[in-house]
Amino acid sequence: MTTTAPDDIDLDALRERYARERDRRLRPDGTRQYRRTAEGSGDGVTDPHTPRREREPVTGSVQALVIGTGFGGLLTASFLRSRGIEELRVMDEAGDVGGTWYWNRYPGVRCDIESYVYMPLLEETGYMPSERYAPGEEIRRHAVRIAEQHDLYRDALFHTRATSLTWDEDEAEWIVETDRGDRFRARYVVTSSGTLSQPKLPAIPGIEDFTGHIFHTSRWDYDYTGGTAEGGMTGLAGKRVGVVGTGATGLQVIPHLAEDAGELVVFQRTPSTVDVRDNRPTDPAWAGDLEPGWQRRRMENFLRVLAGEQVDQSLVTDGWTRTTSLQRSMISGAVDETLTPEERARRDELDDAVTMERLRARVTEVVEDPATAAALQPWYRYMCKRPGFSDYYLQAFNRENVTLVDTADHGGITAMTETGVVVGQEEFALDCLIFATGFEAGVSGVVSGTLPVIGRGGRPLLEAWARGPRTLHGFSSHGFPNLFQLGTVQNANSVNFVHILQEQAEHIAAIVGRAETAGARWVEPSPRAEEDWARTIAETSRDESAFLAACTPGYYNGEGTRTSSAGGYAPGPVAFHELLRTWRAGGMSEVLVLSEEDVRERTDLPSAAMTGASA
Numbered sequence: 001m002t003t004t005a006p007d008d009i010d011l012d013a014l015r016e017r018y019a020r021e022r023d024r025r026l027r028p029d030g031t032r033q034y035r036r037t038a039e040g041s042g043d044g045v046t047d048p049h050t051p052r053r054e055r056e057p058v059t060g061s062v063q064a065l066v067i068g069t070g071f072g073g074l075l076t077a078s079f080l081r082s083r084g085i086e087e088l089r090v091m092d093e094a095g096d097v098g099g100t101w102y103w104n105r106y107p108g109v110r111c112d113i114e115s116y117v118y119m120p121l122l123e124e125t126g127y128m129p130s131e132r133y134a135p136g137e138e139i140r141r142h143a144v145r146i147a148e149q150h151d152l153y154r155d156a157l158f159h160t161r162a163t164s165l166t167w168d169e170d171e172a173e174w175i176v177e178t179d180r181g182d183r184f185r186a187r188y189v190v191t192s193s194g195t196l197s198q199p200k201l202p203a204i205p206g207i208e209d210f211t212g213h214i215f216h217t218s219r220w221d222y223d224y225t226g227g228t229a230e231g232g233m234t235g236l237a238g239k240r241v242g243v244v245g246t247g248a249t250g251l252q253v254i255p256h257l258a259e260d261a262g263e264l265v266v267f268q269r270t271p272s273t274v275d276v277r278d279n280r281p282t283d284p285a286w287a288g289d290l291e292p293g294w295q296r297r298r299m300e301n302f303l304r305v306l307a308g309e310q311v312d313q314s315l316v317t318d319g320w321t322r323t324t325s326l327q328r329s330m331i332s333g334a335v336d337e338t339l340t341p342e343e344r345a346r347r348d349e350l351d352d353a354v355t356m357e358r359l360r361a362r363v364t365e366v367v368e369d370p371a372t373a374a375a376l377q378p379w380y381r382y383m384c385k386r387p388g389f390s391d392y393y394l395q396a397f398n399r400e401n402v403t404l405v406d407t408a409d410h411g412g413i414t415a416m417t418e419t420g421v422v423v424g425q426e427e428f429a430l431d432c433l434i435f436a437t438g439f440e441a442g443v444s445g446v447v448s449g450t451l452p453v454i455g456r457g458g459r460p461l462l463e464a465w466a467r468g469p470r471t472l473h474g475f476s477s478h479g480f481p482n483l484f485q486l487g488t489v490q491n492a493n494s495v496n497f498v499h500i501l502q503e504q505a506e507h508i509a510a511i512v513g514r515a516e517t518a519g520a521r522w523v524e525p526s527p528r529a530e531e532d533w534a535r536t537i538a539e540t541s542r543d544e545s546a547f548l549a550a551c552t553p554g555y556y557n558g559e560g561t562r563t564s565s566a567g568g569y570a571p572g573p574v575a576f577h578e579l580l581r582t583w584r585a586g587g588m589s590e591v592l593v594l595s596e597e598d599v600r601e602r603t604d605l606p607s608a609a610m611t612g613a614s615a
């Protein structure tokens with residue numbers, strides 16, 4: 001494969017080219033260009049996988065409720081059960097467990113992180129993935145396996161959305177209400193409701209007029225297409241199919257559509273980077289030689305490598321481990337302190353340029369038609385978009401039945417009519433249009449307000465967070481006892497997000513376990529602890545504004561509107577996990593409310609001046 005030497009790169013010219021491409025893509029409406037989809041809205045987002053069953057509303061009480069049954073929720077519930085929490089209920093809007101793997105069953109869906117470090121509890125469940133990058137259905141079944149092994153189906157509520165959480169001070173319990181008329185109590189509530197779960201569609205004029213078939217990739221309609229996630233979509237034979245979107249999902253689904261559709265029109269706005277995937281079946285000899293504790297060691301090793309920490313040997317060598325220093329511009333971690341920030345920035349920019357030149361060259365090597373190849377070349381810095389990997393995607397554009405339509409000059413699709421899609425002045429007649437247009441980023445119901453949380457004294461969480469999140473380590477907030485959140489708020493992140501969720505789940509379960517054995521009245525950080533944590537986040541943060549501002553628009557930079565990072569812990573996940581372990585070893589007394597004095601300290605509502613509340 002072609003490589004370019006750093007000395008041959010003209011950084012000024014490259015910056016100029018990147019700026020031109022960004023400006024071509026910027027839209028004045030930013031994130032408002034999308035509309036939220038809603039269940040039952042008839043626009044292809046209703047659950048196609050499980051019929052909704054009527055049931056009687058649930059009352060009574062449980063020790064713990066976990067909202068969300070993706071890997072984050074399942075791991076938390078499993079660890080809570082292991083710590084003796086028997087009356088445990090999990091709840092999800094979906095018809096079964098699995099989270100993103102429940103919803104996303106489109107043809108070609110696969111893990112894009114190595115399965116041996118992505119799929120949790122492999123040793124505990126005695127399961128070995130069939131391939132290095134396992135198919136989505138196998139990952140979904142693994143979620144079911146975890147739920148069964150920990151008896152999480154016993155009291156589960158599916159197709160159920162929590163509509164409010166209200167703290168009852170007298171009973172020290174949460175009152176939970178749902179869209180199925182349930183009203184029950186839970187001593188502890190944990191929310192793990194997804195960072196990329198709400199599908200989004202572009203607000204395209206005329207979308208309602210289209211009389212052909214339409215759906216989002218996360219609600220795949222196999223009744224229409226036929227086939228399975230392995231392909232074989234006989235329903236698309238002879239049909240003119242359009243697909244909007246060429247992100248991580250588009251890369252996986254487009255080769256299958258190309259194979260099965262009569263004609264496929266790919267509407268691209270920004271091309272993804274497409275590096276080598278190199279998937280392969282799991283070698284039984286390798287799997288048989290693994291020593292106990294191997295998965296934890298491999299996960300930790302992968303995390304350390306990606307976070308820029310020293311390791312003797314990188315156990316996972318793939319497209320992610322080859323680009324670790326480039327990831328630092330978007331994902332927290334250790335940086336090379338032997339260089340000045342300016343030296344570091346220049347070195348990173350050159351490394352970035354070498355990688356991007358290699359990936360642009362890969363396009364021209366694979367795609368035969370020069371105009372199509374030129375349109376498929378990405379012109380931005382590596383981490384402006386989620387990096388992509390595929391050994392089939394670029395090849396699909398060499399097929400006679402596949403057409404690439406570049407919509408970048410028009411900011412995307414211009415309009416839809418009864419019969420098709422309009423880009424600029426040109427109309428493309430279609431029988432079916434599939435949206436691979438992604439998800440709302442980082443929005444859990446607690447943060448967006450769709451799940452109102454009313455804490456002590458009737459105070460809404462969003463009021464307490466009016467000037468931004470206030471948490472201890474990202475998990476819990478003063479005034480909202482026994483409530484924990486998983487996710488990306490005020491903590492550390494990594495590409496292998498399930499590993500991050502596992503650490504979060506262990507942490508939360510450890511706190512709940514400690515509170516139960518200590519006989520605590522409840523668990524709650526003090527305002528001082530929250531302030532200290534906010535200060536730590538601010539003091540350690542890095543300035544990513546120049547990088548984000550120069551990036552082509554996407555969900556990483558709020559469609560070009562956001563120039564500050566999400567406020568995570570900049571030293572990175574390895575340092576963060578160490579910090580949490582040390583904190584736990586200290587007895588967790590900071591959050592345990594045991595005595596009358598603790599109660600007095602925690603129930604004094606913080607002053608309006610401190611929280612930014614107007615009343």
Ligand code: NDP
Nearest residue numbers: 110111112202245246247248249269270386412413437438
């Ligand atoms: P993305 O948000 O990454 O991509 C959406 C795509 O739709 C982009 O190509 C976008 O173009 C395009 N688009 C949006 N609006 C329009 C429009 N009006 N006209 C034309 N094109 C439009 O969503 P994905 O579902 O691909 O991926 C979301 C995330 O899910 C990934 O980043 C990854 O984190 C995760 N994922 C993980 C997988 C895994 O294997 N683990 C697999 C799939 C997804 P533009 O770039 O110009 O905005």
